[in-house]
Amino acid sequence: MRQFAGKLKKVIFLSLMLLTSATSFSQTLLANGDFEEENICTEYKVNCSPEAWVTNKDGFSTYMNDSSSAYHGKRYLAIEIGHTTKIYQRTFYRSRLVCGLRKDNRYRLEFYVRSPYPVLDSMGIIFSSFDFLLSKKKLQNLIPTMFIRPAVGVFTADSIWQKVAIDYLATGRESFLTIANFCRRDIRGEKSNAAGGHFFVFMDSISLTPLDDHERLCSEAQVNQQAIYEQDERHEFLRQKIRQNNDDPPMVVIPPMKMLLIDTLVLPDMLFASGKAALQSGSYKVLEDFFGKLAGKKIDSIVVEGHTDNTGTLSANEKLSAERARAIRDIIKLEPGLSKLTFITRGWADKRPVTTNTTASGRQRNRRVELFVYAAE
Numbered sequence: 001m002r003q004f005a006g007k008l009k010k011v012i013f014l015s016l017m018l019l020t021s022a023t024s025f026s027q028t029l030l031a032n033g034d035f036e037e038e039n040i041c042t043e044y045k046v047n048c049s050p051e052a053w054v055t056n057k058d059g060f061s062t063y064m065n066d067s068s069s070a071y072h073g074k075r076y077l078a079i080e081i082g083h084t085t086k087i088y089q090r091t092f093y094r095s096r097l098v099c100g101l102r103k104d105n106r107y108r109l110e111f112y113v114r115s116p117y118p119v120l121d122s123m124g125i126i127f128s129s130f131d132f133l134l135s136k137k138k139l140q141n142l143i144p145t146m147f148i149r150p151a152v153g154v155f156t157a158d159s160i161w162q163k164v165a166i167d168y169l170a171t172g173r174e175s176f177l178t179i180a181n182f183c184r185r186d187i188r189g190e191k192s193n194a195a196g197g198h199f200f201v202f203m204d205s206i207s208l209t210p211l212d213d214h215e216r217l218c219s220e221a222q223v224n225q226q227a228i229y230e231q232d233e234r235h236e237f238l239r240q241k242i243r244q245n246n247d248d249p250p251m252v253v254i255p256p257m258k259m260l261l262i263d264t265l266v267l268p269d270m271l272f273a274s275g276k277a278a279l280q281s282g283s284y285k286v287l288e289d290f291f292g293k294l295a296g297k298k299i300d301s302i303v304v305e306g307h308t309d310n311t312g313t314l315s316a317n318e319k320l321s322a323e324r325a326r327a328i329r330d331i332i333k334l335e336p337g338l339s340k341l342t343f344i345t346r347g348w349a350d351k352r353p354v355t356t357n358t359t360a361s362g363r364q365r366n367r368r369v370e371l372f373v374y375a376a377e
Helices: 002-021 221-229 235-243 281-293 314-332 360-366
Strands: 038-040 047-050 063-065 075-083 093-096 106-114 123-128 162-169 176-181 198-210 261-268 299-307 342-347 368-375
Touching: 047 063, 075 176, 093 221, 176 198, 261 281, 281 314, 299 314, 314 342, 314 368
Parallel strands: 299 342
Antiparallel strands: 038 047, 063 075, 075 198, 093 176, 106 162, 106 198, 123 176, 261 368, 299 368
């Protein structure tokens, strides 16, 4: 009966994802980030680990069930960072991403951690194109993709939940995320508060979301999510699978997030009054013609970005580029049917030139406003 209930929860959860994925503007790329959904392992037929998250050690001792201690809900993870007597006794948790990351796009990783030991600065994240469970490398010999950082201030070792927030620039090769202790020094010795000799860092409420609001989940997201949830082997069944991998783990390719860009427009500097944000009176027709081409398309958002050349001060260029972007946004919002769209404006100053700033013609090309139009799925 327990196994059936667990499988029923999977169906319900996946159905809810199907309903929400069409309406959510951007979603986390990590399944079961609050760890509340429980996996029914194929070996013992019990719910001893979280769905979508797999550890290199039995989940019996690292999947915690205590609403009074969790950051949110009742479930959270324990990552072993050391042992009073066992050399380099460490565990990690890993999860497969629902969709791949887009190269050169930024993503925000957030979660909560706590530990009574001063080790949080040694906790890190590895993004990999292969399943880290199948890797034979020792954690203490690896340099993670990034060490974790507190959202504010510095980490404290006082057992309170502390927020981690990291902005990450994607390489486009990310398929799995793994979190562990990567300190080169072994954490051992007698500790009065080490439960059963284990030293733990606890983790809860993790999410990975695109910073660009216009990224969407890949069309394979629901299929990927279901495949992730169907990995039910744990304990000795999982160890057997790991032992059978004698070669380097194979790369797993996941389709990346979608960018539903349907059209762009570049407004050159000559359409604006010199050094001003306002469009010249005869330039409005350029915008009118552009939006005439988009008639009938399901537009849901527009990004407007202003750019300058590298002459003048940075602060002045930032101000002018941002003001021009906002001025174009305000004009677009006057168009019938466009006022309720989502608008994002950015002023890049001279940080994103399209050509050289060493010639007059190059500087003129760099002085521009760009429009990016996105359609609904």
